[in-house]
Amino acid sequence: METLKSAVPDALKQEISNSTPSQLPSTCSSLLHFFHKLPQFHQMIKDLTDPSVALCCKDRNAALENKLKGNECFSNGEYSNALLFYSKALRFAPVDMGDMEINLVALLYVNRASTLQKMGLLLECLRDCSRALRVSPRYAKGWFRRGKANISLGKFEDAIRDLNISLMLEISSSGKRQIEAELKIALDKFKRIGIPGKKTNQNQSEVPDEPDQVKLQCLLTTTKGRGMFCVDDVSEASLVHKEDPYAAVILKKCRETHCHFCFNELPADAISCVSCSIPLYCSDWCQKQAGAPKFDRSSNSFSDLEGLADDLKNYMSDVVLAGASTLDTGHIAEHRHECQGFHWPLILPSEVVLAGRILVKVIEQNRHASADSNLVGFLLVILLSQIQVNSMAVVRMQAPKVKGPIYEPGNALTSNLEQVKVGQAVYVAGSFFNHSCQPNIHTYFLSRTLHIQATEYVLAGSELELSYGPQVGQWDCKDRQRLLEDRYSFTCQCTGCSELNVSDLVINAYRCTKLNCLGVILDRTVTTCEKQKLKLLIDAPTVYSKQVEKLKDDNIAEVACHVFESDYKLEPQHCLVCDSYRDLESSCAAISQTENCCKRLQDAIASNEVPTNILRDAVKYTDLLRTIFHPYNKIIAEVEDNLAQAFCLVGELQAAIDHCKASIQILEKLYGANHIAIGNELIKLVSLQILVGDTAASGSISRITAILSRYYGSHADEIYPYLRHLKGRQDAD
Known part of the structure; x- marks a missing residue:
């Protein structure tokens, strides 16, 4: 591949680099024309697709x-x-x-x-x-x-x-x-x-039937192109949309651990393709759906057996031919055009494989149409330029595997639960949902199927928006906007980025030098970002008036009451409540002293062994951080979370509970009381509460159930298997 890239003339490289969207047809044609004349290109294609030498051949x-x-x-x-x-x-x-x-x-x-x-x-x-x-x-x-x-x-x-x-x-x-x-x-x-064992249906799901999906309408917006709107009011925790992918591919890092079709974790009896050696599947069903060749044995293989009763011949037929028919799901048999050749997902980037699979599906759906090579090449480039924006990462919740009762010390869950990317897919309708840093819908995946759930009550005619990246409460506004612009090439103008909110003010803020003042002190970059928000609001008096009332309800006055004053000018290093000054340069110098200590604590937690001196130093430096950072700063929440894990490891469970609660209190300020991040932290808390026999565990479990149901509906137990253990403990009590 590198040899081919180096063979492209500098002039052609420069032409491609400087091309505009309108020039794509000509630059694509030029590149294709050059490769078609290059013998090395045709030899490379032969080397990659010849079954006798391809990477996926049997051995x-x-x-x-x-x-x-x-x-x-x-x-x-x-x-x-x-x-x-x-x-x-x-x-x-x-x-x-x-x-x-x-x-x-x-x-x-x-x-x-x-x-x-x-x-x-x-x-x-x-x-x-x-x-x-x-x-x-x-x-x-x-x-x-x-x-x-x-x-x-x-x-x-x-x-x-x-x-x-x-x-x-x-x-x-x-x-x-x-x-x-x-x-x-x-x-x-x-x-x-006296009775036969009960036969079970392996494909039968224990999850109850899903509610009817919401009626949606795709409309053109003034600032974000097309978007998805609800026709009627949508209740909180309603299933908004469900869709299988138009094309999908497993990520390279998961090829040995997850099914190449459904992206679930591979079981002990994972199976491979009968014709090549690369893909792995969790079941015969997934293997067939992917289009991998299957065994084809007819009942004639044993119909001539003499002395075998007819009922046993029928039984043999049922066993051998079980599930032999291929289900028609309407998706492309993704592996079929790669089998016994070069396995593209093994080498090529995910976006390229997705583009190729989309093209294959388009060609298969329009077999009667002739395929012009220049047109196909042009479409491929267009697809590659759009896939990064319109595709979705298929994720799985990484949760601990519980062995035995959750109230045994070894099963206390104090580590972070996180989403792990396992695949990438294109969803036709799903790609029309626009972004917001304060989304009103949440996406999750069962197998490769996209589910979208409403996380709040949405009025009829409102746009349904999901988050493409960090939400309000995860990163501050300037960092969110920088990531969205770099990755998706747009400037976010959602409510979270255009209106003042508590989260963006406190997430990286410093505390006031006055002991009992909760006012925030901002650095220069954050101040600049918040000034831009205020300018937009002041330029629209009606909007500004409504925002002032909303901000009072959001308790912004507690940390930044000066923002309500129309003639107030935000200044860095000054408290937004009492106007006290803080020298941030000296504060940052003091913070640097704690970095090595925090790193040592994290390394000790990772090794499951926390020495007393490291824990003692961590507590000491945490007290120092509390004198510098605002009480609602996310760094304090993360430090409290680390201390909770550390105290749990050394067996001081009540201290672990106290630090876990302190972390949750900060996160509630950043996210709100019913955000999924709070549900994840509550799972840690309830694990500790069960260990010490705290009667508050039952209330925590009920709150977790309510939050997770809001985001995952009837599938909460399936997404969070640990939740089943918690509910079992609650029922036992």
Whole structure:
């Protein structure tokens, strides 16, 4: 790729660099024309797409090598390592290896099933047995292992069928005796219980039906282009919109840990494509939806078995062909055009892959139209220029995995919960929702499906806005606007950026030198930003009058009462309540003394071991910070949060609770009492309250439930699995 880039003439590079949007057609054509004449370009395309040399080709030797390593680990009782090696072998194993008596893929699935059973993962074991039989329906050991898994699951009727089929297919005497012994166990247990095990639907969701979605209207706005508006009033916590992506791609960092289709975490029995070695899927369903080739075995594979009852033949057919039909969801089979060639998501940037997948979908939907290469190239450039703005990051909530009751000390949750980006996708309707630093809707993802929830009551005809980046309370106004301009090329004019608010005044503010004064002192850059807001308001007297009344309700008078005075001029380093002066240069010098101490505390927390001297110094320097920063400054909230974690680690739980509460009180000033950030912090608090037997835990759990339901509706428990444990504890009390 670098060789190709270096081959582009400087004059053409300069032409492309200086081109305007209107010149894109000509510059794109020039670049395409140059590459078409370049032999290296055509050779690179061949190298990347030839199945015999592509990065994703199968490798028999690699599969056999990993199988042997898995066998060794299994023999030594190292089941976790055996699972890893068998899974890796499955990625490389060709589906048809003709020189083996038993199909290698089927053998590996059975080996992995045996490992999963040893680890107590019985459902995963059962699924792998079924996958082995789809590859090799006459594989006696596959039916035998499936029968044993069904016995462990209490599904004795299925186990008896599995073992009878295995007995019919087994040719060795020792193997038959082993099967007969297991069959006797299954028959005895079935007779005692008298009923078959209940069959479960793996795809059935426990989440209740969602409410009807809100009627939306796409309208042109004067400042932000098209936007989405609600036709009727929208209640708080209503599902506003739900949509599957037009195109999606997993991020490179998540290729080994998350499903390449639904983006959920990979289970122990993850599966790979049968034709190439790169993608991984969490289920057969996701594999089919992605368009990966699937095993295709018909009932003719076993219909000629003599002595096998018809009901067992039908049962074999059900097992082997289970879920064989491909579901028509209307999306592009993303992996199909990459399979057995070069796997583009492995190398190319996510935006480029998304652009390519969109083009493929457009071409597939318009097969009758001829595809002009110059037009396709031009469209690709246009797509690349738009995708960064219009695509969405698919995120997952990173939460701890709880083992055992939450009231055990090792399960106290005091670390930060955060959203982790796992994929990138384009949503057609979703791209029309505009940004606001004070959004009235919230986005979340189940699998790859976008859900948008109203977080407050919205009047009919109002615009529904989400946040593209930091919201009010996360960063101050100048930093938010700089990020939005750099990343999305627009200057934010939302209410959070055009009107005064408590958060932007206090988030990075210094405290007044007078002991009992809560007034804020701003530095020069923040003062300049707030002056611009005031100028916009003063230039619109009606708006200014309404804003003054609103600001009184928002308690701005508590920290900056001078802003209500029409003739007052904001000045840096002066208190906005009593006008006292603070030398910020000396204050910043004092703050620098605390940086190393805070870093040592964070490192100690990360190592789960906090020495007494580090904690003592951290408390000392925190007291110093409180004399410099405003009480509502976000840095103080972060320091309080770190102290809560540290005190929890050393076993001083009441001190941890006190610091956690102090952090929450500051964040309530920055975000409001019902923001999702408060819900995340309350989860930490309630974990500590449960540990000390604090009766206030029940009230905290109720408040968490209300906040998370506001943002995630009926899916709150699914997004936050930890919440289920908290509710279980509340019910037990």
